[in-house]
Amino acid sequence: MKAAVYHGPNKLEIADVDEPQPSPGTVKIQVGFNGICGTDLHEYYAGPIFVPTEPHPLTGQQLPLTLGHEFSGTITAIGDGVTGWAEGDRVAVEPIYKCGHCSPCRAGNYNVCQQIGFHGLMSDGGMAEYTVVPTSMLHRLPDNVSLELGALVEPMSVAYHAATLGDVEPGDTAMVFGAGPIGIGLWFALRGKGLDDVFVVEPSPTRRAAIEALGAQTLDPTATDVPAFIAEHTGGDGADAVFDAAGVTPAVATALACVGSRRPMISVAIYEKPLETPLLNLVMNESRIQGSLCYTGADFEAVIALMADGRYDTTGWVARIPIDDVVDAGFEALHAGKKMKVLVDPNGARA
Template sequence: MAVMKAGLYISEKNVVLGELEKPTLNEGEALIKVSYAGICGTDMMIYAGKHPRAKAPLAMGHEFSGIIEEINGESAFSIGDRVVIEPTLSCGTCEACKSGQFHVCKSLKLIGIDKHGGFAEYAAVPLNRLHRIPEGLSDAHAALAEPVAVAVHTVRRSNLKVGDNVVILGGGPIGLLIGLMAKQAGANQIIVSDISPYRLGKAKEFGFTALDAKEVNVTAEVLSLTNGIGADIVFEVAGTQITATQMVEVSKIQGQIVVVSVYKQQPAINLATMHFKEISLTTTRCYSGSDFEKAIRLMETGRIDVAPFISHQLPLEQIAEGFKLMENPDVSLKILFQQN
């Protein structure tokens, strides 16, 4: 039996470097030698022992790039191609899938959550989940196509118009990428709130107005910055009761709220205020295949530069250290494990 090294989630707050059996391919799969894999907020949920589907031992990692080492089946790809993985796995038979909306499949699964992912030397990936990395886009940057695709999908789900004022509640990687995408779409003022000075500093570097939620009244500041009107579009990306309350307060009359967070606990939302302000509420999940392709193109052309997001690059042997760093938002943004 051939084995490979893998960074394994073992139990709550316990990840170690271990071994797994090297994948053998089913028909229609490719064997990917992983180059780079990033830690996502969902990985942190698994690490905390709070994900309902992830089962230990698991090689997490659904944001990853690599090189095709083996192909089982007919494909337009070739051995040696550099690829980035779109990690969603749809059933293909539910109503959503039949209508082409595979990203909201009734039984959607993800590589790195429901099966071993990119925190390993190799991963078996369906051929239809591969995207070619363009020349000029590095493997490290390509590994972040997945979170960029989330931001693409989120902004496309909104009603954002040129000149709109935007508030983003939560300045983590997804929140900041949404800010960059909103900027691409023509937003006028982009206001980001968070409690991490490090991440607020990044927001300022991107040209956003940064609000320290520990130091100021976010609602009052937003109203002041928008002449008492409020935001045209509010993106909620923090997933807390505080931001669930703020998203209604900072929205203008007939504004739009886009909820990106996956809430761990059901929040209380002031529906009466939403009613009187006639606010629209939109939710968003994952991304479509076209969103993923658009993310790659935006990175390839330099319209979206993900380099400022990469706070650390570590060997997989330091997986435990990587997760400890990721627990501290004052020192980390996006951590990549490098395997080449």
Template sequence: MRTVSACTLEYAEVPRPKVATDEAVVQIEHVTLCGTDLHIFEDDYTSELPLIQGHELSGTVVEVADDVAGVAVGDRVAVDPLIACGECATCRKGRGHVCPNLMVFGCYCDGGFVEYLSVSADRLHRIPDGLPTELGAVAEPTAISLESVTRGRAAPGETALVLGCGPIGALATLALHDLGATVIAADTVPDRLDLVREFGASHTLLVDAASRFPTAQLAEVLRDDSSDGPDLVIEATGVPASLANALDVVAPGGRVVQVGISTRPTGFPLKVIPFKEVELLGSRNSQGLIPEALKLIARHQDTVRSLLTHRFAVNELDQAFATMRATDQRVGKVLIDMPAKVQV
């Protein structure tokens, strides 16, 4: 399946890939969709169409190159979709997840909406025994959430505020709770707050998007801790005003991690950063955290499964994208089953 032009899909027969040096061929079984996929489908992203989408992937290894060790036919795997150049200064520093030349399956190059995908073997991570293959597809967004928690140097006993309770915010809440932090979560949608409590939030705040962040309610939540604010704030909405709120409420000496993405400019008084000695950190993709993501999902399978609100076959992708646009129902992660018998 490829997105040919904005909101137009095309299904076609393509040759099965041949295994190359350092690679394995994976039969893709499950793909989950995120907001980026919808933006690509609507041609509101930096991707160039036509494009085979799909970057949150899991499946089974069916062929392995002779020179590959550590991956075997029959292994169930989650796919790390990042393809760094490996040669630039950033890659040489070990930060290939922010490589200036970064390619990503399904975003900047053809991805996982195919029956078979040839992948560099070091991009494959075994799914633990007892963890269903379909939950392995959630490893990529879970790793993104873990990256934000890692960047924020979250520690047991700290208080963290998560702004935005979509899948990334919910999974960050789960990671923080699993670590032993106390989590406060805020969103504009009551249903999301109901969900994030299941992911470990001790307190939730309903925010009116048209007004200032509810600092009075936050102060009440923190009153018993004698705290001057949360130690860590993870901003997972990409709304410029939300970043300003994060800097406003974080404790002096605290950390703010910006994981939500937007092209919109933001503005806030610069003095808040030096006056409170706030650390403002960006977080993008993950620095090799898919194995840790799989372990986290395995420890909390039922919780993570609750994110999968809708399920479609690959020949129902148009319905899947329409569902993602829906405003009359809660849409978490949309799971796509592969392969499917498709009329072409």
């Protein structure tokens, strides 16, 4: 079968590898779509970062390996001892490997497991025609949720988890900084939680246009004094929650200048460079910064339910490519800012 095998910086090979077969407690999945994540880009251009160069404690795998942790597909084979799942079931995959015994795992917060692993970063993943996963990773897709949407459940769950940590409710004012895929996911999640007053702050005209086409209110920080606007809009109270999906100092500084008293800035970005951000407003308002990592199964189920209710739309920001084009039309196009979200179709018409 074809698979996108990662060997190190700028070396991703579309290789012919053996089809995996299910072991006890696992299923074999024919991949429908696999999204290219920002983490995949970091690995391709600057890695290995998260991809292990020695056997991972939970998966036993190491470089080189098949990428892909945002994917959906159809079960084609069942391992021994598997119950509740059948060939033909359509699924989204929650790709976390967890130890089950560290303090976060014992508390139910396995998304911050001390030995956390990801299918497609610490094991052979979904950027291939087939992959094998344990049944603990499976989430059933309703009939009206496509495999295309199913591949977006993982990144949309990252955003939904962050939105939940913002502790917002209908009637609140929220702000999203950055209109990339996670920023778009935050907007969908906040809307799904009943918020109407959501502003997306994005300097890129292309990205602003994409999220405006979905119905979002946007602010251009190069043309608008964003803190002054929010102060006037909220009668001086500030936003009830702000979400940083941009990961750069100007966005964080502006977000902290907008957040209301004792309200959070939720950080869901990857910070490539150290931030130099004044914290005076944080102190004077007793506001706070809250980190957000990944998701749990509850986030997956919430996103799938919203998708089944028609609350997510891929128009204008999601592109599909065959696996043979993954480097040029995928990684290079995303890195150059020519595309926003790319789903790799490894099986074409057979899926």
